[in-house]
Amino acid sequence: MSLIPTLTLTRPDDCHLHLRDGEQMRAVLPDTVRRFARAIVMPNLRPAVVTTEMALAYHDRILAALPPGTQFEPLMTLYLTDNTTSTEIILAKNSGAIHGVKYYPAGATTNSAAGVSDIARCYGTLATMEETGMPLLVHGEVTDPEVDVFDKEKIFLERVLVPVTQRFPRLRVVFEHITTSEAVDFVTSASNHIAATITVHHMLLNRNALFQGGIHPHHYCLPVLKRETHRRKLVAAATSGSPKFFLGTDSAPHSRSTKESACGCAGIYTAHAAIELYAEVFEQVGALDKLEAFASFHGADFYRLPRNRDSITLKKESWKAATELEFGGETLVPLRAGESLGWKLIG
Numbered sequence: 001m002s003l004i005p006t007l008t009l010t011r012p013d014d015c016h017l018h019l020r021d022g023e024q025m026r027a028v029l030p031d032t033v034r035r036f037a038r039a040i041v042m043p044n045l046r047p048a049v050v051t052t053e054m055a056l057a058y059h060d061r062i063l064a065a066l067p068p069g070t071q072f073e074p075l076m077t078l079y080l081t082d083n084t085t086s087t088e089i090i091l092a093k094n095s096g097a098i099h100g101v102k103y104y105p106a107g108a109t110t111n112s113a114a115g116v117s118d119i120a121r122c123y124g125t126l127a128t129m130e131e132t133g134m135p136l137l138v139h140g141e142v143t144d145p146e147v148d149v150f151d152k153e154k155i156f157l158e159r160v161l162v163p164v165t166q167r168f169p170r171l172r173v174v175f176e177h178i179t180t181s182e183a184v185d186f187v188t189s190a191s192n193h194i195a196a197t198i199t200v201h202h203m204l205l206n207r208n209a210l211f212q213g214g215i216h217p218h219h220y221c222l223p224v225l226k227r228e229t230h231r232r233k234l235v236a237a238a239t240s241g242s243p244k245f246f247l248g249t250d251s252a253p254h255s256r257s258t259k260e261s262a263c264g265c266a267g268i269y270t271a272h273a274a275i276e277l278y279a280e281v282f283e284q285v286g287a288l289d290k291l292e293a294f295a296s297f298h299g300a301d302f303y304r305l306p307r308n309r310d311s312i313t314l315k316k317e318s319w320k321a322a323t324e325l326e327f328g329g330e331t332l333v334p335l336r337a338g339e340s341l342g343w344k345l346i347g
């Protein structure tokens with residue numbers, strides 16, 4: 001009998017993932033496929049994935065890029081714009097391949113220029129989403145330049161999300177990559193069809209990580225890292241066992257040159273060690289027994305998908321993350337580059 005602890009889980013799903021496209025997608029996809037059965041794939045390509053037809057074409061490009069002999073189901077999303085029609089929502093719903101519609105406030109994050117200028121313009125579309133049960137996936141930050149960058153999520157909640165959920169009380173909503181204690185409280189007390197994803201980087205790092213001994217572009221993402229009190233609240237929510245919180249890495253690859261720049265891109269790459277890093281967070285608070293539900297059950301249940309049937313196994317063994325990874329002719333720097341991790345994927 002081995003004395004080294006192992007952890008076997010139902011194979012998890014990543015409910016918030018950026019796969020990019022082309023050669024870049026081909027470079028990062030194997031990391032996700034090794035760990036996850038399915039992922040909710042974000043539509044913020046250039047050009048944005050605004051129609052069902054574009055989403056289905058992207059779906060097929062992902063399948064064509066899978067490493068031979070592997071199984072993976074991309075769960076597609078549409079990119080909401082001021083001009084998204086109810087007809088498009090119904091087409092998306094009927095396709096069976098599109099599982100959510102992503103709301104980026106215009107200018108809030110990477111490739112959000114084509115996003116929504118004023119959510120009131122989308123009320124007709126939201127009504128159709130409410131009727132058809134199509135989830136609204138939300139990047140919840142205001143773009144008002146007078147709002148402090150660390151308050152953008154909290155103010156979005158007050159100004160936009162609370163009013164929208166009151167106006168459309170049956171609308172299914174995923175508040176993506178939440179970072180604040182206010183967001184945790186809102187989701188906890190909201191109705192059952194309002195849920196949230198939590199990234200591993202927002203649970204591992206507080207905002208000091210941006211400035212430790214100098215500026216760290218590879219710790220820059222949106223929403224930006226928050227103070228320690230918020231980090232703790234996210235860990236408590238993720239490990240609480242509540243079905244409203246589930247795994248969404250928001251793994252967001254950018255090349256080294258676009259991150260290490262005078263105006264660096266937002267996004268942290270975690271797909272190379274995603275479930276291993278979540279295991280580290282859950283272990284730190286003595287909640288490894290809550291990891292499987294958070295990673296493998298709550299997201300599937302929210303999206304009304306069958307739970308996965310196969311499993312993955314992690315072993316308590318130290319290994320070093322690569323210092324950089326190939327990224328379609330360039331390189332990218334993953335989280336923990338060149339540093340140790342305590343859990344290793346073994347099958």
Ligand SMILES: NC(=O)N[C@@H](CC(=O)O)C(=O)O
Nearest residue numbers: 018109110221222252266267
């Ligand atoms: N999270 C990020 O910092 N970046 C994401 C976009 C997003 O999820 O907001 C990206 O596409 O790079």
Ligand SMILES: [Zn+2]
Nearest residue numbers: 109139222223
């Ligand atoms: Zn986002």
Ligand SMILES: [Zn+2]
Nearest residue numbers: 018042250252
């Ligand atoms: Zn994202």
